Amino acid sequence: MAQRKIKVLVAKPGLDGHDRGAKTVATVLRDHGMEVVYTGLHQTPEMIAEVALQEDVDVVGLSILSGAHMSLFPRVRKELEVRGMGHVLLTGGGIIPAEDMAELEKEGFTRLFGPGTRTDDIAEWIQTAVEKSRASEGV
Amino acid sequence: MKDAETISARLLSGDRLALSRMISWAEDGDDRFPASLSRIYSKVGRGWRTGITGPPGAGKSTLVNELARVFRQGERTVGILAVDPSSPFTGGALLGDRIRMEERTKDPGVYIRSMASRESHGGIARATVDACDVMDAFGFDELLIETVGVGQAEYDVVTAADTVLVVLCPGAGDGIQAMKAGLLEVADVLVVNKKDRDGADRLLVDLEEAVHTREVRTDQWEVPVLPTNAVAGEGVEAVIDAVHRHRAHLEAGLLESVRRRRRVDQVKRVVGERLEDELWGGRRLGDRVEEGLDRASTPYDVAEEVLASILGGNLGAPAGDSRSEAARR
Ligand SMILES: Nc1nc2c(ncn2[C@@H]2O[C@H](COP(=O)(O)OP(=O)(O)OP(=O)(O)O)[C@@H](O)[C@H]2O)c(=O)[nH]1
Ligand SMILES: [Mg+2]
Numbered sequence: 212m213a214q215r216k217i218k219v220l221v222a223k224p225g226l227d228g229h230d231r232g233a234k235t236v237a238t239v240l241r242d243h244g245m246e247v248v249y250t251g252l253h254q255t256p257e258m259i260a261e262v263a264l265q266e267d268v269d270v271v272g273l274s275i276l277s278g279a280h281m282s283l284f285p286r287v288r289k290e291l292e293v294r295g296m297g298h299v300l301l302t303g304g305g306i307i308p309a310e311d312m313a314e315l316e317k318e319g320f321t322r323l324f325g326p327g328t329r330t331d332d333i334a335e336w337i338q339t340a341v342e343k344s345r346a347s348e349g350v
Numbered sequence: 351m352k353d354a355e356t357i358s359a360r361l362l363s364g365d366r367l368a369l370s371r372m373i374s375w376a377e378d379g380d381d382r383f384p385a386s387l388s389r390i391y392s393k394v395g396r397g398w399r400t401g402i403t404g405p406p407g408a409g410k411s412t413l414v415n416e417l418a419r420v421f422r423q424g425e426r427t428v429g430i431l432a433v434d435p436s437s438p439f440t441g442g443a444l445l446g447d448r449i450r451m452e453e454r455t456k457d458p459g460v461y462i463r464s465m466a467s468r469e470s471h472g473g474i475a476r477a478t479v480d481a482c483d484v485m486d487a488f489g490f491d492e493l494l495i496e497t498v499g500v501g502q503a504e505y506d507v508v509t510a511a512d513t514v515l516v517v518l519c520p521g522a523g524d525g526i527q528a529m530k531a532g533l534l535e536v537a538d539v540l541v542v543n544k545k546d547r548d549g550a551d552r553l554l555v556d557l558e559e560a561v562h563t564r565e566v567r568t569d570q571w572e573v574p575v576l577p578t579n580a581v582a583g584e585g586v587e588a589v590i591d592a593v594h595r596h597r598a599h600l601e602a603g604l605l606e607s608v609r610r611r612r613r614v615d616q617v618k619r620v621v622g623e624r625l626e627d628e629l630w631g632g633r634r635l636g637d638r639v640e641e642g643l644d645r646a647s648t649p650y651d652v653a654e655e656v657l658a659s660i661l662g663g664n665l666g667a668p669a670g671d672s673r674s675e676a677a678r679r
Contacts, residue, residue, distance in 0.1 A: 215378045216378075216441070216466070216468075237444060238444065240442070241437065241440070241442035241443060241444045242437075242440050242442055243440065243442060244440045244441045244442045245442050246436075246442065246443045246445060246466045247442070247443065247444050247445060248445045248448065248464050249444060249445065249446050249449065250448060250449060250452070251449045251452060257456075258452075258455050258456065261455055261456075262448070262455060262462075264366060264367060264370055265366070265370055265461055265462055265463055266370070266445075266463065266464060267370035267371055267373065267374045294367065295367045296367070
């Protein structure tokens with residue numbers, strides 16, 4: 212019967228041009244039983260948050276290669292909060308230097324994944340994190 | 351937004367977050383959904399529901415994007431529900447229809463929701479009609495329902511939509527295949543998309559012939575066959591015009607009965623689901639099936655026993671009783 216799935220938005224903000232990584236991650240998450248909305252290239256933070264709202268996702272994953280990560284993550288977080296979507300788990304990956312990653316994680320972007328991460332690890336991390344946040348929500 | 355009262359009040363005040371959450375409740379079979387639906391149900395029935403179906407890759411999403419664009423020019427608000435298939439193996443889904451509708455994301459008069467088909471096999475999801483009811487109550491003027499790419503037998507959209515567009519394109523089979531698949535029977539409007547491609551004229555002629563040689567439909571509606579190039583936005587106004595004409599046609603006659611049937615179907619669906627839960631949720635019936643099979647009865651004999659015990663109203667009785675009951679029949 213009906214059951215609650217994990218719904219993820221995989222988005223590719225910024226201007227750099229290829230989305231192979233994002234597509235791979237989207238496919239892996241699907242293979243782990245998740246429902247994955249994929250939106251294509253060049254999304255602005257506003258558009259990403261708007262799609263997250265329309266789709267009522269549990270997770271937003273950003274794929275970033277452009278080096279703009281230090282500003283993009285906080286901007287997406289802010290746009291989500293403005294729309295009442297502060298509960299969404301924001302994560303991401305790409306080419307992010309270790310010290311930036313540590314800094315962002317400290318600012319509350321739960322967990323980021325660098326190049327060479329096993330994609331299965333991302334899926335498993337999301338599964339655990341969503342289960343935990345649903346349990347704390349009490350629903 | 352934890353209870354039915356709050357969510358329905360917020361939805362009716364125009365809160366899109368409430369709209370999104372209520373659709374999730376419908377999808378997940380959340381037990382707060384029925385109560386929230388009844389609080390908004392008096393607002394259902396104003397939007398027009400157009401279903402867009404056809405084979406994979408025919409251009410359904412691209413056309414939906416264009417239909418929405420033209421509707422918006424006429425100041426009509428648009429709610430879109432785009433269904434993509436779930437994997438029967440992992441239960442996961444890649445929802446990619448909205449990639450073709452990117453331009454619409456910035457428009458506050460358009461709402462786009464992707465939906466995985468989950469355990470349904472009819473081209474839409476179990477929750478599609480519920481989600482349309484929710485979008486309708488929210489107040490969208492036009493509701494567009496894109497089905498999964500259909501093959502030869504997935505036509506549940508007929509029960510979900512007021513007007514059904516069937517989108518075909520050259521290269522995805524000829525007119526004969528469309529007839530075999532029953533696509534012509536479900537279409538209120540036939541669209542030959544990718545008219546810029548070789549073979550489009552031929553397909554157009556084939557379909558026109560097929561439509562004209564068929565007996566007149568019992569509802570007296572003549573199915574138009576319209577060419578489009580969805581990527582270039584060509585022919586879209588004519589499609590919308592056909593939708594409006596079909597709407598006027600239904601409103602002058604069958605609309606009430608079409609919608610009534612949709613509600614009857616919904617009731618049957620809910621009863622079926624609840625029964626299934628009631629029957630197989632506990633272990634008793636499952637145990638009875640195992641016992642029957644252990645006695646080497648055929649699946650039919652066991653089913654007969656099970657049915658007799660259910661219909662006899664003695665679900666809890668030991669297997670022996672139902673056997674004698676089944677024998678008496
Ligand atoms: N040449 C041409 N290409 C088109 C036209 N309409 C759509 N396409 C292309 O056809 C491909 C599929 O289009 P979609 O709109 O995704 O098709 P769909 O029917 O929604 O596909 P599924 O949802 O996967 O079944 C895309 O590459 C479109 O750009 C058209 O009129 N002409
Ligand atoms: Mg599509």
